Amino acid sequence: MSKKRIQVDWERCERLLLDGSRSALETFLGQRPRGELCAIGYVFELGNESPQFDLCADTWTNRKRLKDWQSPDVRWNSGNYEFPAGLSHGSELGTDWNAESKRLHNLAEDERHFAAVYKGLVDMSCLVLVKRASEGLLGDWRLLDYNVSETGDPTPTKVVAARDAKIKKLIESGSSS
Numbered sequence: 001m002s003k004k005r006i007q008v009d010w011e012r013c014e015r016l017l018l019d020g021s022r023s024a025l026e027t028f029l030g031q032r033p034r035g036e037l038c039a040i041g042y043v044f045e046l047g048n049e050s051p052q053f054d055l056c057a058d059t060w061t062n063r064k065r066l067k068d069w070q071s072p073d074v075r076w077n078s079g080n081y082e083f084p085a086g087l088s089h090g091s092e093l094g095t096d097w098n099a100e101s102k103r104l105h106n107l108a109e110d111e112r113h114f115a116a117v118y119k120g121l122v123d124m125s126c127l128v129l130v131k132r133a134s135e136g137l138l139g140d141w142r143l144l145d146y147n148v149s150e151t152g153d154p155t156p157t158k159v160v161a162a163r164d165a166k167i168k169k170l171i172e173s174g175s176s177s
Contacts, residue, residue, distance in 0.1 A: 006113045008104065010120055016100050017128050020093035024055055025137055028087040038063055040138060041147030042125040043078045043085060044101075046118060048151075051105035053121070055092065056147060057083040076160040078147050122148055126163055130170045141171050 029037065039058035062082035063069045074080050091098055108117040125148040133141035146167040153159045 006107055006116050008107070008117070008120060010124055013100055013104070013120070014124050014128060016097040017093065017124060018131060020097040021055065021128055021132060022137070023094070024087055024092040025132065028055075028057065028083075029137070029139075032059065034139065035143075036060055037139065037144065039075075039078075039081060039145035039147055041078065041129065041145075041149070043147070043149050043151065044121055044125075045151040046105060046108040046114065046121075048105075051102045052085065052151075053093070053097075053101040053105075054086040055083070056081050056085060057087055058145075072157045072161065075145060076147065076149075076157045076164075078149060081147075118150060122150070122163070126167050126170070129167050133167070133171050134174070141168070 025040075036059045037057060038060045039056075041056050042053065043056045044053040056078040058078075058081035063074075066074055066080060068074055078084050086092060093101075104117050104121065107113045126146075129146050129148070132138055133144070133146075138144060146164045147160050148163045148167075149156055149160050
Protein backbone atom coordinates (compact mmCIF):
# COMPACT_ATOMS: atom_id res chain seq x y z
CA MET A 1 0.00 0.00 0.00
CA SER A 2 1.48 3.32 -1.00
CA LYS A 3 1.42 6.26 1.34
CA LYS A 4 -0.53 9.10 -0.16
CA ARG A 5 0.74 12.54 0.88
CA ILE A 6 -1.93 14.77 2.25
CA GLN A 7 -2.33 18.29 0.98
CA VAL A 8 -2.67 20.73 3.86
CA ASP A 9 -1.89 24.42 3.66
CA TRP A 10 -0.46 24.69 7.18
CA GLU A 11 0.34 28.40 6.70
CA ARG A 12 -3.33 29.09 6.00
CA CYS A 13 -4.33 26.95 8.99
CA GLU A 14 -1.93 28.91 11.17
CA ARG A 15 -3.38 32.24 9.99
CA LEU A 16 -6.91 31.04 10.75
CA LEU A 17 -5.91 29.87 14.21
CA LEU A 18 -3.96 33.07 14.90
CA ASP A 19 -6.96 35.20 13.93
CA GLY A 20 -9.49 33.13 15.86
CA SER A 21 -7.27 32.91 18.91
CA ARG A 22 -6.65 36.66 19.07
CA SER A 23 -10.30 37.50 19.45
CA ALA A 24 -11.02 34.69 21.92
CA LEU A 25 -7.96 35.49 24.05
CA GLU A 26 -8.56 39.24 24.08
CA THR A 27 -12.12 38.68 25.30
CA PHE A 28 -11.08 36.06 27.86
CA LEU A 29 -8.13 38.01 29.24
CA GLY A 30 -10.15 41.22 29.36
CA GLN A 31 -12.50 39.53 31.83
CA ARG A 32 -9.76 38.45 34.27
CA PRO A 33 -7.49 40.26 36.68
CA ARG A 34 -3.97 40.79 35.32
CA GLY A 35 -1.69 37.97 36.41
CA GLU A 36 -4.52 35.52 37.11
CA LEU A 37 -3.71 33.33 34.09
CA CYS A 38 -1.20 30.56 34.82
CA ALA A 39 -1.66 28.21 31.85
CA ILE A 40 -2.85 28.54 28.26
CA GLY A 41 -2.92 26.24 25.28
CA TYR A 42 -4.84 24.07 22.87
CA VAL A 43 -6.34 20.66 23.42
CA PHE A 44 -7.67 18.52 20.60
CA GLU A 45 -8.92 15.03 20.06
CA LEU A 46 -8.51 13.20 16.78
CA GLY A 47 -10.69 10.20 16.06
CA ASN A 48 -13.59 11.62 18.04
CA GLU A 49 -17.08 11.40 16.58
CA SER A 50 -17.36 15.16 16.76
CA PRO A 51 -14.19 17.11 15.93
CA GLN A 52 -12.64 18.86 18.90
CA PHE A 53 -10.03 21.57 18.94
CA ASP A 54 -10.25 24.08 21.77
CA LEU A 55 -8.35 26.64 23.75
CA CYS A 56 -7.68 25.58 27.32
CA ALA A 57 -6.63 27.75 30.25
CA ASP A 58 -6.09 27.68 33.97
CA THR A 59 -6.08 30.40 36.58
CA TRP A 60 -4.16 30.70 39.81
CA THR A 61 -7.45 30.79 41.71
CA ASN A 62 -8.42 27.40 40.31
CA ARG A 63 -4.99 25.86 40.54
CA LYS A 64 -4.55 26.71 44.20
CA ARG A 65 -7.90 25.08 45.01
CA LEU A 66 -6.42 21.74 44.00
CA LYS A 67 -4.73 19.77 46.76
CA ASP A 68 -1.60 18.82 44.80
CA TRP A 69 -1.59 21.70 42.30
CA GLN A 70 2.21 21.64 42.01
CA SER A 71 2.34 18.02 40.87
CA PRO A 72 3.18 17.51 37.18
CA ASP A 73 0.08 15.33 36.77
CA VAL A 74 -2.10 18.29 37.76
CA ARG A 75 -0.02 21.02 36.14
CA TRP A 76 0.15 19.47 32.66
CA ASN A 77 -3.31 17.87 32.50
CA SER A 78 -5.73 20.35 30.96
CA GLY A 79 -8.56 18.25 32.37
CA ASN A 80 -7.71 19.83 35.73
CA TYR A 81 -7.90 23.36 34.32
CA GLU A 82 -10.67 25.80 35.07
CA PHE A 83 -11.24 25.96 31.30
CA PRO A 84 -10.31 22.46 30.04
CA ALA A 85 -11.97 22.65 26.62
CA GLY A 86 -12.83 26.17 25.53
CA LEU A 87 -12.74 29.58 27.17
CA SER A 88 -16.38 30.33 26.48
CA HIS A 89 -19.42 28.65 25.08
CA GLY A 90 -19.77 28.36 21.35
CA SER A 91 -17.48 28.73 18.41
CA GLU A 92 -14.75 30.89 19.94
CA LEU A 93 -12.07 30.24 17.32
CA GLY A 94 -14.29 31.32 14.45
CA THR A 95 -16.23 29.60 11.71
CA ASP A 96 -13.28 29.55 9.27
CA TRP A 97 -11.03 27.78 11.77
CA ASN A 98 -13.83 25.40 12.77
CA ALA A 99 -14.36 24.38 9.15
CA GLU A 100 -10.63 23.81 8.66
CA SER A 101 -10.36 21.91 11.94
CA LYS A 102 -13.22 19.64 10.87
CA ARG A 103 -11.47 19.01 7.54
CA LEU A 104 -8.23 18.10 9.35
CA HIS A 105 -10.10 15.77 11.68
CA ASN A 106 -11.71 14.08 8.68
CA LEU A 107 -8.28 13.62 7.08
CA ALA A 108 -6.99 12.07 10.31
CA GLU A 109 -9.78 9.47 10.18
CA ASP A 110 -7.66 7.76 7.53
CA GLU A 111 -4.88 6.07 9.51
CA ARG A 112 -2.44 6.81 6.68
CA HIS A 113 -2.85 10.53 7.43
CA PHE A 114 -3.26 10.48 11.20
CA ALA A 115 0.42 11.04 12.06
CA ALA A 116 0.82 13.93 9.60
CA VAL A 117 -2.32 15.71 10.85
CA TYR A 118 -1.34 15.11 14.48
CA LYS A 119 2.17 16.50 13.96
CA GLY A 120 0.87 19.43 11.94
CA LEU A 121 -1.67 20.40 14.62
CA VAL A 122 0.90 20.14 17.40
CA ASP A 123 3.56 22.15 15.54
CA MET A 124 1.09 24.80 14.42
CA SER A 125 -0.44 25.14 17.90
CA CYS A 126 3.00 25.62 19.44
CA LEU A 127 3.86 28.32 16.86
CA VAL A 128 0.59 30.17 17.41
CA LEU A 129 1.27 30.26 21.16
CA VAL A 130 4.80 31.52 20.48
CA LYS A 131 3.44 34.32 18.30
CA ARG A 132 0.69 35.32 20.72
CA ALA A 133 3.13 35.33 23.65
CA SER A 134 5.83 37.19 21.68
CA GLU A 135 3.45 39.99 20.82
CA GLY A 136 2.60 40.45 24.52
CA LEU A 137 -1.03 39.36 24.31
CA LEU A 138 -0.58 36.82 27.12
CA GLY A 139 1.23 39.10 29.57
CA ASP A 140 4.53 37.92 31.05
CA TRP A 141 5.09 34.75 29.03
CA ARG A 142 7.73 33.47 31.49
CA LEU A 143 5.06 32.99 34.17
CA LEU A 144 2.78 30.78 32.07
CA ASP A 145 2.56 27.09 31.40
CA TYR A 146 1.89 26.32 27.74
CA ASN A 147 -0.20 23.25 27.10
CA VAL A 148 -0.57 21.69 23.67
CA SER A 149 -2.09 18.26 23.88
CA GLU A 150 -4.05 15.65 22.04
CA THR A 151 -6.21 13.72 24.47
CA GLY A 152 -4.57 10.45 23.44
CA ASP A 153 -0.97 11.61 23.91
CA PRO A 154 1.22 8.87 25.38
CA THR A 155 2.79 9.91 28.69
CA PRO A 156 0.98 13.26 28.52
CA THR A 157 2.82 14.77 31.47
CA LYS A 158 6.19 14.38 29.75
CA VAL A 159 4.93 15.26 26.26
CA VAL A 160 3.15 18.45 27.33
CA ALA A 161 6.02 19.57 29.58
CA ALA A 162 8.45 19.08 26.66
CA ARG A 163 6.22 21.18 24.40
CA ASP A 164 6.09 23.90 27.06
CA ALA A 165 9.90 23.97 27.14
CA LYS A 166 10.03 24.12 23.32
CA ILE A 167 7.55 27.03 23.21
CA LYS A 168 9.48 28.99 25.86
CA LYS A 169 12.76 28.38 24.05
CA LEU A 170 11.25 29.67 20.78
CA ILE A 171 9.82 32.76 22.49
CA GLU A 172 13.15 33.48 24.18
CA SER A 173 15.08 33.10 20.95
CA GLY A 174 12.65 35.30 19.04
CA SER A 175 11.81 32.51 16.62
CA SER A 176 8.17 32.51 15.69
CA SER A 177 8.37 31.32 12.14
